[in-house]
Amino acid sequence: xxxxxxxxxxxxxxxxxxxxxxxxxxxxxxxxxxxxxxxxxxxxxxxxxxxxxxxxxxxxxxxxxxxxxxxxxxxxxxxxxxxxxxxxxxxxxxxxxxxxxxxxxxxxxxxxxxxxxxxxxxxxxxxxxxxxxxxxxxxxxxxxxxxxxxxxxxxxxxxxxxxxxxxxxxxxxxxxxxxxxxxxxxxxxxxxxxxxxxxxxxxxxxxxxxxxxxxxxxxxxxxxxxxxxxxxxxxxxxxxxxxxxxxxxxxxxxxxxxxxxxxxxxxxxxxxxxxxxxxxxxxxxxxxxxxxxxxxxxxxxxxxxxxxxxxxxxxxxxxxxxxxxxxxxxxxxxxxxxxxxxxxxxxxxxxxxxxxxxxxxxxxxxxxxxxxxxxxxxxxxxxxxxxxxxxxxxxxxxxxxxxxxxxxxxxxxxxxxxxxxxxxxxxxxxxxxxxxxxxxxxxxxxxxxxxx
Ligand code: ADP
Ligand code: MG
Numbered sequence: 265x266x267x268x269x270x271x272x273x274x275x276x277x278x279x280x281x282x283x284x285x286x287x288x289x290x291x292x293x294x295x296x297x298x299x300x301x302x303x304x305x306x307x308x309x310x311x312x313x314x315x316x317x318x319x320x321x322x323x324x325x326x327x328x329x330x331x332x333x334x335x336x337x338x339x340x341x342x343x344x345x346x347x348x349x350x351x352x353x354x355x356x357x358x359x360x361x362x363x364x365x366x367x368x369x370x371x372x373x374x375x376x377x378x379x380x381x382x383x384x385x386x387x388x389x390x391x392x393x394x395x396x397x398x399x400x401x402x403x404x405x406x407x408x409x410x411x412x413x414x415x416x417x418x419x420x421x422x423x424x425x426x427x428x429x430x431x432x433x434x435x436x437x438x439x440x441x442x443x444x445x446x447x448x449x450x451x452x453x454x455x456x457x458x459x460x461x462x463x464x465x466x467x468x469x470x471x472x473x474x475x476x477x478x479x480x481x482x483x484x485x486x487x488x489x490x491x492x493x494x495x496x497x498x499x500x501x502x503x504x505x506x507x508x509x510x511x512x513x514x515x516x517x518x519x520x521x522x523x524x525x526x527x528x529x530x531x532x533x534x535x536x537x538x539x540x541x542x543x544x545x546x547x548x549x550x551x552x553x554x555x556x557x558x559x560x561x562x563x564x565x566x567x568x569x570x571x572x573x574x575x576x577x578x579x580x581x582x583x584x585x586x587x588x589x590x591x592x593x594x595x596x597x598x599x600x601x602x603x604x605x606x607x608x609x610x611x612x613x614x615x616x617x618x619x620x621x622x623x624x625x626x627x628x629x630x631x632x633x634x635x636x637x638x639x640x641x642x643x644x645x646x647x648x649x650x651x652x653x654x655x656x657x658x659x660x661x662x663x664x665x666x667x668x669x670x671x672x673x674x675x676x677x678x679x680x681x682x683x684x685x686x687x688x689x690x691x692x693x694x695x696x697x698x699x700x701x702x703x704x705x706x707x708x709x710x711x712x713x714x715x716x
Contacts, residue, residue: 266335268297271305273633274336275329280490282325289493290456291318298343305330305340312346314460377435377445381428387556389549392422395540399426399513403433406441406479406511410538412502413513414520417542418704419711420582423515426542427481430513434479441478448487452494475504481513485534486523495527502533512537518704524636544707545581550574553581554588563592565602572604576611580711587614622713624662624676630712631658634705643678657706659685660692665713 266274272295279292291314298306307326309315318326319342326340383403388396395417401409415423431443446454451474458470474480480501488494505512516523519541520534545553554570573591577584590610595602632639635654642655655677662673663685670682677684695702 265300265337266333268300268305269633271300271330271333271336272297272307274333275326276490278329278332279322279325280492282329283322287321289452289491290459291322293491294456295342300337303337303339305337307340307342309342309344312344315342315344315347318342377431377443378428379432381425382432383429385556385560386422386425386429387545387549387552389545389552391543391545391549392417392426395422395426395542398538398540399430400433402511402513403430404437406434406438407509411506411509411511412533412537413511414516414534414537414539415513415542416516416519416539418517418544418580418707420580421542421544422581423517423542424483427483427513427515431479431481442476443479443481444474444477445481445483447483448485448494451482451498452488452491455494455497471501474501475508477505477510479511479513480505481515483515484517485514486516486518488526488530489523490525492527495530499527499530499533502530517708519700522701522704547571547574550577550581550584554584557585557588558592561592563595563602565591569602569604569607572607573611577614583614587611590614622665624666624668624673627661627665627709627713628658628676630709631661634709634712643676645678653702656688656692657702657709659688661706661709661713663689665710 276292280288283292294310294314295307295318298308300306309318323340323342330336330338330340383396383400386392386396395415398410398413399415402411402413415426417423427445431445434441434443454470454473482498485498488498502512514534514537516534519539520526520531520537523531523534526534551567551570551574554565554574555567558565558570573587574584577587587610590613591602591606594606594609598606600606628639628642631654632642635650637651637654641651642658644651646652659673659677662668662676663670668676670685673685674680674682692702692706696706697703
């Protein structure tokens, strides 16, 4: 039997075609698969109200979609924590959003900029020079140059930092301007609330809020993929702000053309922005970042030790910061100056965390999810490009992230020869240098695997 996530993903794909976009965004998208209990797929609904609505409106459709999914359980049921149903495992943002419904509507709250992130503590290197320059220009003269600005780059490379830096700089130099920073999830949740919440005028308030600002920043816009209702709303917000000469900044983990399932109007608006990327930092920039962070924590660490750390952590700056925090913590705990032993200990923990519990299966699953292909095909014999590419990337990543002999890697793919694995490894290594799309894919899948 397929796992709950795969079953739900396939059902969602079908329902998205059948249900109008607003209905899909409001009722279906927030559902989360909890488990497969015997022969029943259990879906969590964010609130008691939405559970009742979904049951009344969509149950026959949900059942029909389920029947279409091969290897799926035979029935579906809805639960909601608010009804006293058992809570789902893991975190569920929609539950939180639904709870917030009872509180005064969040959509009237002012946005919060994180004062921790500013231009002064943003280290500029070859990897982010363009994004930094564009961001500074925008902050100096919002709405006039580079409008909109679209920043993209891998996880933990400073996109959110740079957006807050723009906001904080504008706040300082033009305190009369209205600034709004939101994640795309917040945008989506508030949009849904504005439609579902019974209070009259909420929808107007939502629009007022987003269309009356001087600087609107929406982070992680890749998450609006497959959310046609939200995309439509973003499109109209976009049009309203642009015609009023207001500044917009978007961030995403990939360039506009690589965000799947995006309305062509939204895609073309994103693409017409100034699109700038942030690349993983080189060694020198990594050292400079560590220097800045340790200085601001007022901890003195020798240059050669910072270099030692920077050489050994991945290109994800957030993870590198984690190692530095651990180093400083260990030094404080042992009442010692930071030395090589401490750095090694912190790095050991980091590696364990990085490599522990990763399995070949997980890597293959993440790769399949990323490319939206079936695992059976990837570990099977198909030779079409849509399947061969994910297969080679999964082989490459297993080789990179695990200490598995080549022939054992081959076995994970239905008994392929070790020479096939070598070919895949070399091919993907070369493509990472020459093909931005592959580089992004490999980086994203790696982040998915390591985040587990
Ligand atoms: P992203 O939004 O791209 O996933 P973040 O902006 O959250 O990444 O950055 C992750 C962490 O790395 C943050 O703590 C941020 O301050 C830090 N960081 C990223 N780039 C830089 C930089 N160039 N200089 C200083 N710190 C940085
Ligand atoms: Mg971010």
